[in-house]
Amino acid sequence: MAKVVESIDRFNSSVRTLLILLLLIAFSTVSYYGYSIYHEKEIALAAKDKEIEEKNVKIGELEDEIDQLALRLKLLKIDRRVARMKVLSQAKPEGAERVQTVLQFVELDQHGTPLSQPQKFTIDGEMVYINGKVVKFADELVEAADPLRSASICLLQKIYGEHQTPAQGFAIDKSGERPEVYGVHEKPTEFEQKLWENFWEIANDPDKAQQYGVRSANEESPGMKVKQGKQYEIEIRSSGGLTIKVLPNEVET
Structure with a gap:
């Protein structure tokens, strides 16, 4: 009889323990859901804040890429004055x-400052042509603002009229010498010297052109039908060639 009573007590104890455990589980579950429901807005707001923060980071990265692209495009479009007439x-x-x-x-x-005293030329006709050797560098060098190769460069050679041949034109720069406007060092670098001395060799050798970072090398002769009293500026674009444009009348030479 005593063993039976002991077994019943042991069973009841196990049942109570199980019930208590079930109650604790139920209480924890109810508490969790109650907490979640109570703080649902706070949790959703925190998740939204995190999402916004992640999007802001992505926007910042995109803005940086856009700024870099805009700078590259700007560098490619920069016009540099090389002469005025x-x-x-x-x-x-x-x-x-x-x-x-x-x-x-x-x-x-x-900076638009004259490199020497102005020269006078008498041209046969009304059309004026400016002949020059033009070196255009690879776009990536222009975009990277390479100290020497961040813009197309030119060696002005002749100025002549519509009824004259280039051979009859007036010489501007000495053939094979570096223009002073491109002298970024006190003395010409080996790169500068070789570029001008071997212009046509580089122009006709793709491997050598690539070695120098040259996209193209050729002569250009833009022309302009000029008018008395007008002033004109010869420019070169960072990734392009020579152009001639008329200046406002109030600009002083």
Whole structure:
């Protein structure tokens, strides 16, 4: 009999323990869901804040990429002044068949300052052509603002009129020498010297051109039908070639 009572007590104890455990589990579950429901807004808000923060980080990264792209595009579009000319007179001399144009011409540095005293040229005709050797560098060098190769460069050679051949034109820069405007060092570097001395060799050798970072090397001769009293600027774009544009009348030479 005593063993039976002891067994019943032991069973009841186990049942009570199980019930207590079940109650604890139920209480924990109810508490968790109650906490979740009570703090549902706070939890959702925290999740939203985290999502917004992650999106802001991505936006910041995209803005950096956009800024870099904008800078690269800007570098590719930069125009550099290389020379300026002013039409001093334009008339047909007595006994002449055509109009003669007298020009004042001066090369400029990167700040627009004259490199030397202006030169005077008498051109046969009204159309003026500027002939120069142009070196265009690889876009990645321009984008990276390479100290020497961040912009196309040119060696101005001749200026002539519509009724003259380039060979009859007036010499501007000395052939095979580096223009002063591109002298970023006190003395020409080996790179600069070789570039101008071996211009046509580089132009005709893709491997050598790649070695120098050159995209293309060729001669260009933009022309402009000029008018008396007008001033014109010769420019070169970072990734492009020579252009001639008219200046406002109030600009002083």
